[in-house]
Amino acid sequence: MNQRTAKLMICIASLLIGCAVSVVAQDRGPVILDVEISDLDQFGVATRVGDFPTGRVSAGLLTESHNVGNINVDWFSAGTFGQPIDNRHPFIGQNIYRLREGRLEQIGLAWIKHGFLSVNDMCADDPGEFLGVGCFDVYGSFTNSNRQHLGPRSEINPLTGYWEPLGSHFDTGEVGYPAAFPGDGLRSHNTNFFPHDLLDHRIRFFDADVLAADTLSDLFMEGFYVVANDIDIENNFANRRLTGTPPPDAVSEWIFATSGPMDQQPLIDTWGDAVTTASPATEGKVRVAHRVVNLGPDLNRYEYNVFNMNLDRQIESISIPIGSGVVPADIGFNAPLEDEEFHYSQAPWTSAVSGGAIQWSAPAPNAGNNEEFPNTIRFGTMYTFWFTAAGSPVEVDVSLDQSKPGIEGALTAPVFAPCALLTDTNNDGVVDTADLGLLISQFGTAGPTSDFNDDGVVDTADLGLLIAEFGGSCS
Numbered sequence: 001m002n003q004r005t006a007k008l009m010i011c012i013a014s015l016l017i018g019c020a021v022s023v024v025a026q027d028r029g030p031v032i033l034d035v036e037i038s039d040l041d042q043f044g045v046a047t048r049v050g051d052f053p054t055g056r057v058s059a060g061l062l063t064e065s066h067n068v069g070n071i072n073v074d075w076f077s078a079g080t081f082g083q084p085i086d087n088r089h090p091f092i093g094q095n096i097y098r099l100r101e102g103r104l105e106q107i108g109l110a111w112i113k114h115g116f117l118s119v120n121d122m123c124a125d126d127p128g129e130f131l132g133v134g135c136f137d138v139y140g141s142f143t144n145s146n147r148q149h150l151g152p153r154s155e156i157n158p159l160t161g162y163w164e165p166l167g168s169h170f171d172t173g174e175v176g177y178p179a180a181f182p183g184d185g186l187r188s189h190n191t192n193f194f195p196h197d198l199l200d201h202r203i204r205f206f207d208a209d210v211l212a213a214d215t216l217s218d219l220f221m222e223g224f225y226v227v228a229n230d231i232d233i234e235n236n237f238a239n240r241r242l243t244g245t246p247p248p249d250a251v252s253e254w255i256f257a258t259s260g261p262m263d264q265q266p267l268i269d270t271w272g273d274a275v276t277t278a279s280p281a282t283e284g285k286v287r288v289a290h291r292v293v294n295l296g297p298d299l300n301r302y303e304y305n306v307f308n309m310n311l312d313r314q315i316e317s318i319s320i321p322i323g324s325g326v327v328p329a330d331i332g333f334n335a336p337l338e339d340e341e342f343h344y345s346q347a348p349w350t351s352a353v354s355g356g357a358i359q360w361s362a363p364a365p366n367a368g369n370n371e372e373f374p375n376t377i378r379f380g381t382m383y384t385f386w387f388t389a390a391g392s393p394v395e396v397d398v399s400l401d402q403s404k405p406g407i408e409g410a411l412t413a414p415v416f417a418p419c420a421l422l423t424d425t426n427n428d429g430v431v432d433t434a435d436l437g438l439l440i441s442q443f444g445t446a447g448p449t450s451d452f453n454d455d456g457v458v459d460t461a462d463l464g465l466l467i468a469e470f471g472g473s474c475s
């Protein structure tokens with residue numbers, strides 16, 4: 001009889017108090033800090049600038065969290081005016097997306113919401129400065145769009161959940177107005193009103209970007225929690241479909257209703273032919289999804305989405321091998337316009353086709369425009385890339401370059417691309433001696449398959465092209 005069985009036997013014999021408590025205490029196990037997002041609702045418009053349908057709108061959404069671990073989680077307020085700033089609280093992200101031609105695109109995001117005061121619903125704990133075990137805490141759309149609690153996402157390390165209050169937005173104040181640089185750690189910025197404009201820091205989107213959705217039910221909201229030491233970030237993200245009703249006149253507002261239940265995963269996980277986490281993921285998670293859309297005989301559109309879940313190092317360029325035999329057309333890019341993250345560029349990424357790959361990269365920051373950092377993919381944002389091309393899809397690895405310094409090199413993830421090599425005569429995905437043999441057998445003739453430069457003869461020029469690509473592979 002082992003110790004536990006003996007204990008249970010004694011419990012059964014006594015039939016009374018004390019036994020259950022001692023068994024639970026023995027089996028409590030390791031400390032688990034785990035917060036999940038438990039509700040997403042009320043996508044509410046706050047303000048607009050400009051008349052519908054050519055204006056711009058700000059909004060917030062309701063989020064609820066749930067402590068599913070076995071330890072209380074810090075939920076301290078950042079503090080009040082003139083007092084030391086406290087960084088022991090969660091951070092909450094808010095996003096809006098659309099489907100356009102079936103392609104998922106992010107069209108808006110808010111600055112990060114700083115959590116404060118857990119109401120501790122559905123449990124025995126009183127409201128306070130921690131989220132109790134098993135407890136829930138909710139913020140309505142109005143609270144999540146109150147600029148008193150919204151700060152730049154770039155101030156947060158999403159991997160560790162750390163935020164440095166000293167010199168932060170809350171310490172120094174609104175950009176463009178008298179500010180106490182470099183800051184003193186005491187809260188100086190603590191208002192929802194002036195000097196903010198009508199749209200500042202909330203989820204912001206253009207009427208035109210919503211109207212460009214495939215239908216007004218192809219809209220989605222997404223919310224997520226950043227919590228220091230959370231052992232599982234997968235349950236911190238949720239999305240939900242929205243249906244938008246346009247304003248009845250130029251100065252009224254959109255109304256958004258939820259459509260279906262909350263779905264506890266990042267929205268990118270619901271889209272495309274496949275989604276994977278880029279590897280290595282030791283410094284944070286980046287999701288990559290792709291979709292291949294057949295547009296007609298031998299013509300496909302290739303679409304890629306990159307969503308940064310909690311990589312602090314940020315992504316500044318991507319490269320997809322397509323070989324030398326593919327000519328991409330209709331190359332496209334979408335990113336949401338960020339709020340005025342201090343010193344970050346907003347410039348669209350540019351594309352280039354070279355070296356057997358198609359690349360997109362963030363342009364260098366424009367110092368003349370007071371930019372210090374490129375338009376990187378920061379946590380909680382998704383950038384979209386696409387092109388059309390002939391040829392059949394094959395599996396290749398997309399390469400993602402990180403912006404901030406760190407340990408790991410480029411991240412990779414498997415996607416489909418129309419990879420083809422100009423001198424891969426036998427179409428087996430590699431240029432090797434088999435292709436060389438075919439060229440030799442056709443040398444001095446018109447071909448038919450080894451006249452790579454289309455000048456009517458297979459000669460040393462074609463041999464040079466093959467040698468330059470020798471050993472090349474799409475995978």
Ligand SMILES: [Ca+2]
Binds near residue numbers: 034036230232235236
């Ligand atoms: Ca979690």
Ligand SMILES: [Ca+2]
Binds near residue numbers: 172
């Ligand atoms: Ca201050």
Ligand SMILES: [Ca+2]
Binds near residue numbers: 423425428430431435
């Ligand atoms: Ca070959």
Ligand SMILES: [Ca+2]
Binds near residue numbers: 457
């Ligand atoms: Ca030739």
